[in-house]
Amino acid sequence: MTSAHPGTHRFRRSALLGAVVATALGGGAILAACGTNDAPGGGATPALSVADSYIPLPPAGGMAAGYLTVRNDGGQDQLLKVTSPAAGSVTMHRSSASTMEQVDSLDVPAHGALQLARGGNHLMIMGWQKAPALGDELELDLTFAKSGTISVKVPVKELTYRPGQS
Numbered sequence: 001m002t003s004a005h006p007g008t009h010r011f012r013r014s015a016l017l018g019a020v021v022a023t024a025l026g027g028g029a030i031l032a033a034c035g036t037n038d039a040p041g042g043g044a045t046p047a048l049s050v051a052d053s054y055i056p057l058p059p060a061g062g063m064a065a066g067y068l069t070v071r072n073d074g075g076q077d078q079l080l081k082v083t084s085p086a087a088g089s090v091t092m093h094r095s096s097a098s099t100m101e102q103v104d105s106l107d108v109p110a111h112g113a114l115q116l117a118r119g120g121n122h123l124m125i126m127g128w129q130k131a132p133a134l135g136d137e138l139e140l141d142l143t144f145a146k147s148g149t150i151s152v153k154v155p156v157k158e159l160t161y162r163p164g165q166s
Contacts, residue, residue: 044075044110046147052163053154055138060131066090066123066140066154067163070114077108078145086138088127095120108144118162132156 049071058064070079082090094103106121108114116122125138132138137153144150 046072046077046108046110046144047074048072048077048108048144048147048150050142050150050152053140053152054157054161054163055125055132055154056159056161057132057134057156058125058128063124063126064128064132064156065118066125066138067116067118068123068140068152068154069116070108070142072108072110072112072114074110075146076110077147079106079108079114079142080104080145081143082123083141083143084125084139085141086129087125088129090126090140091124093122093124095122105145134158 051069051071053066053068055064055066066082079092082092084090092103092106093100094106102124106114106116114121123140134156136156138156140152140154142150142152
């Protein structure tokens, strides 16, 4: 049997083959996109917890530093801001041996920790609504890029306090 258009059969077979290849490639791209969630630090969901939080007692009416550790048992996240209903402002800072600079965010590594500690990354708390006393707890609301906001109660400790030391 001959066709009036001999190239039509060949065109249909090529079009069908092209559609099958495009579908297979497209499906592979979808599967690859789904698989990126398990990549180390990639799109995996962060699993955050906060430990070792404290604020050394500041001088009367003065600014205070805040320290804590954000542990992460999941994918990468980023601390974007910190606020408190009991303070006018809370800012994030990065310190080195010779400088201290305010930063807009701090990374929370996948399966790691962000440490806010003396001599390194830390919070500066200003504009206290009530002068803090030893034993008080200040609410800090930590806002993360992927995990949303986590509220923690941070105790006010002696100026010389160091976590893990008796």
